[in-house]
Amino acid sequence: MSTPNSYSFVNPNKVPFFYGYVVLVIGSLGVLASIPGQTVGVSVFTDPVKDALGLSRNQFSNAYMIGTLLSAFFVSKAGLLFDRFGARYVAFGATILLGFSLMLCAVSVQMSEHMQSFLDIHSWTVPFGIMCVLFFLIRFSGQGVLTMASRNMIMLWFDKNRGKVNAVSSVTVSLGFSSSPLVMNYLIDNHGWERSWQILAVGLFLFSFCILQLYRNKPEDFNLVPDGVRKHIKKVADTPKQIVKDFTLTEAKRTRGFWMFGLILAFNSFFATGFTFHVVSIFATQGYDKSHAIAIFIPISIIALSVSTCCNILSDYISHKIYLYIMLTAGVLAASGLIGLSHPLGIYGLVAGLGIMSGLFAVINAVTWPRYYGRLHLGAISGKVMSFLVIGSAIAPSLFSYCFTTLGSYAYIGYIALAFLLFLILGSVVVKNPQQ
CATH class of the missing domain: 1.20.1250.20 (MFS general substrate transporter like domains)
Known part of the structure; x- marks a missing residue:
C-alpha cells in the first residue's frame, strides 16, 4: 500500500514552516490549471475551432452544452474518489486526462475527416459528435474534478484560518482567470489554435509532476493538524468541548x-x-x-x-x-x-x-x-x-x-x-x- 509521500522528494514534516502554505500555493495553481476546461478558456477557441470544423455557432454551442451536461453526472462520483484516494491522486489523474483531451482537441479536424471518410458520411453530425465527447472530457476533468480536488485540499489543511486562506487563494485565482483570455489570445495569434492547445497540454503534463511532488491530502497523514497549531487542552470543568460532526x-x-x-x-x-x-x-x-x-x-x-x-x-x-x-x-x-x-x-x-x-x-x-x-x-x-x-x-x-x-x-x-x-x-x- 502506498504511503502519503509516495513518488515525492518533499516531506511535509521536514519543511521548516507549516506545509499548509505550500498547499495553499500549489492548490491555487491547480485551480488555475483548470482554465482550459473552464468556460473562460473554451470561449477563446470558439470561433477558429467551429470554422475549422464547419459547425455553426448554434451547433458548436449545443455540443458544448451536451458535453457539459454529461460531465455533471460524473462529477459527483469523482467526489467519492476524492474522499477515498485524496486530492493528490485525483488531481493528478484529472490533470493527465485534461492534457490528453486537449491533445485530442488539437487534432479534432483530422479526427472528423477520418471519421467521415471511414463512415462515408459527410455531415455536420460527425464533427458535432466528436466535439460533444471532447467537451465532456475537458469539462469533467478541468471544470469539475481538478477544480474540486485543488480547492478541497486547501480547505482540509486549514480550519480556524480557512476564510483568510481562501481570501488569498480567491484573489490569486480571480486575477489568473481575468488575464487568461489575453494569454490564450496571444497563443492563438502567434501559434494557431491547434498548437495552442498542444502547448497548454504540455504545460498540464509538467504540472502533473508538480502535483505528485507537492499535493498532500490532509495534515493528519503527517501527524500535523489544520492551521499548524495544536489546540491547548485546558483542564477546566466548565470548558465546553467543540464537537464537529462529519456528515455523509x-x-x-x-x-x-x-x-x-x-x-x-x-x-x-x-x-x-x-x-x-x-x-x-x-x-x-x-x-x-x-x-x-x-x-x-x-x-x-x-x-x-x-x-x-x-x-x-x-x-x-x-x-x-x-x-x-x-x-x-x-x-x-x-x-x-x-x-x-x-x-x-x-x-x-x-x-x-x-x-x-x-x-x-x-x-x-x-x-x-x-x-x-x-x-x-x-x-x-x-x-x-x-x-x-x-x-x-x-x-x-x-x-x-x-x-x-x-x-x-x-x-x-x-x-x-x-x-x-x-x-x-x-x-x-x-x-x-x-x-x-
Whole structure:
C-alpha cells in the first residue's frame, strides 16, 4: 500500500514552516490549471475551432452544452474518489486526462475527416459528435474534478484560518482567470489554435509532476493538524468541548442548508454563464456596442474581488447564513437589472448584483461546506454541489438564447430568475448550521 509521500522528494514534516502554505500555493495553481476546461478558456477557441470544423455557432454551442451536461453526472462520483484516494491522486489523474483531451482537441479536424471518410458520411453530425465527447472530457476533468480536488485540499489543511486562506487563494485565482483570455489570445495569434492547445497540454503534463511532488491530502497523514497549531487542552470543568460532526452526503442532503446554499450557487453559475455568453447581444439590444458591453466586466470584477476578500476574512467569525441572504439579495438585484436594462439604474443593479454574487460564490463554495458538514466526506458533498453548478452553466446559454430569439427579449430570463429566487428566499428563512 502506498504511503502519503509516495513518488515525492518533499516531506511535509521536514519543511521548516507549516506545509499548509505550500498547499495553499500549489492548490491555487491547480485551480488555475483548470482554465482550459473552464468556460473562460473554451470561449477563446470558439470561433477558429467551429470554422475549422464547419459547425455553426448554434451547433458548436449545443455540443458544448451536451458535453457539459454529461460531465455533471460524473462529477459527483469523482467526489467519492476524492474522499477515498485524496486530492493528490485525483488531481493528478484529472490533470493527465485534461492534457490528453486537449491533445485530442488539437487534432479534432483530422479526427472528423477520418471519421467521415471511414463512415462515408459527410455531415455536420460527425464533427458535432466528436466535439460533444471532447467537451465532456475537458469539462469533467478541468471544470469539475481538478477544480474540486485543488480547492478541497486547501480547505482540509486549514480550519480556524480557512476564510483568510481562501481570501488569498480567491484573489490569486480571480486575477489568473481575468488575464487568461489575453494569454490564450496571444497563443492563438502567434501559434494557431491547434498548437495552442498542444502547448497548454504540455504545460498540464509538467504540472502533473508538480502535483505528485507537492499535493498532500490532509495534515493528519503527517501527524500535523489544520492551521499548524495544536489546540491547548485546558483542564477546566466548565470548558465546553467543540464537537464537529462529519456528515455523509446522504445526511447532508437531509438538511435545508445543503439545498439552499447549493441552489443559490447553481443560480449564480447559471446567470453569470448565460450573461457572459450573450453579453454583446444583451447590450446590443439597448444600443451599446461591443466595447461598452465588454467594459462592464471591469466594475463587476472590482466588486467581486472586494466582496470576496472581505467576506472570506469575516467568514471565520460570522454566521454563513448571512452570506446566503446577501447572495439572494444580490441575485434579485441582478435579475431586476436585466429586466430594467434600458434604465441606468438597471445597469447599476446588474453590475452590483453580479459582482456581489461572484464574490460570495468564492466564499460559500469553498468555506461553507467544511464549516457546515465537516471534512471527512467533503469530496462527496462538494462533488454533488459541483454537479449543480455544471448543469446550471450548461443550460444557461441555450435558455438565454431561446428567450431572446423566440420571445424577443432577454428580460424574460429576469422574470424566470426572480421566480426561482423567491422560492429560495422562502426556503432559506429557517436555514441553520447543522453543527449547531
